[in-house]
Amino acid sequence: MSFTERFRQDAYDKFSGDLYEFCCKDADDDCKTVIVAVVDGDYLRRSFGDVHDIVPIADSVTKLIARCEVCGQKGFFTVRKTCDTRTQLIGRADVYTPVCLKHYINNQIVIRASN
Template sequence: MFIEPNLSGERRGWIEVICGSMFSGKTEELIRRLKRVKFANLKVEIFKPAIDTRYDELNIVSHDTNAIHSTPIDNSQKILLMAQDADVIGIDEAQFFDDGLPDVCDKLAYHGIRVIVAGLDMDFTGKPFGQMPFIMAKADYVTKLHAICVKCGNIANYSYRKIPDDDQVMLGAMDAYEPRCRVCYNEKKEL
């Protein structure tokens, strides 16, 4: 599905993005893809933002508690330093990284590395989040996942914040956020 034919023998890289709302299964899908690559005996390096310590300080952990080892970093340029010899790079919670991440992903792909990025495409206000729109624009493949609206059961692609806080970055899980469809998400604005 994601492998392009390469008749010249040189390794070709590309960027895959997994995006969606909270509880849509982004991290679960990232972990699934990375575990498949490991089964193929390819060299994998996995990164997450150092600020994300919700479930574990080192591992990437999905809401379903599926996990894979990662390296927490505070600067996207460190990925270039640590990605030597890697066949595949995995990056979780990309919306929390600095504005250098899209260029880092581009450089890695240009050098023949498969880059798999997961993150929220919108923040709790429904606006594009962090560097995700820029990475999605450069991506060769984009997978948008959906959650289920907790209010009506329809497809959800918004992350509704249940706690009053205007900061764009606020780490949390079901205690702070719930997935909502477009209609149920917009009900909050009409109240």
């Protein structure tokens, strides 16, 4: 079930616009505590959306770390298990898996070799 199917369209629209403005308005104008949980990078290790724009206005930032599905080390990166190359592809463990740097690099070598 997609986000827009689970929630109303206006809830989705709130987060698909300018994240910085949304956070500033709710925190500064409405005196709300804003908690943002997001993916900060895509499967190619590129910045994802405008999430890094809100770091300077944050009281604190906590980056959660997964475990590499291959070796159990800290998994800072994500491997996409499909051939789909769209930047935004919503999925779970059937589409993505957390990996350490070594296994991320190994996966990229395999992908390049198969192309």
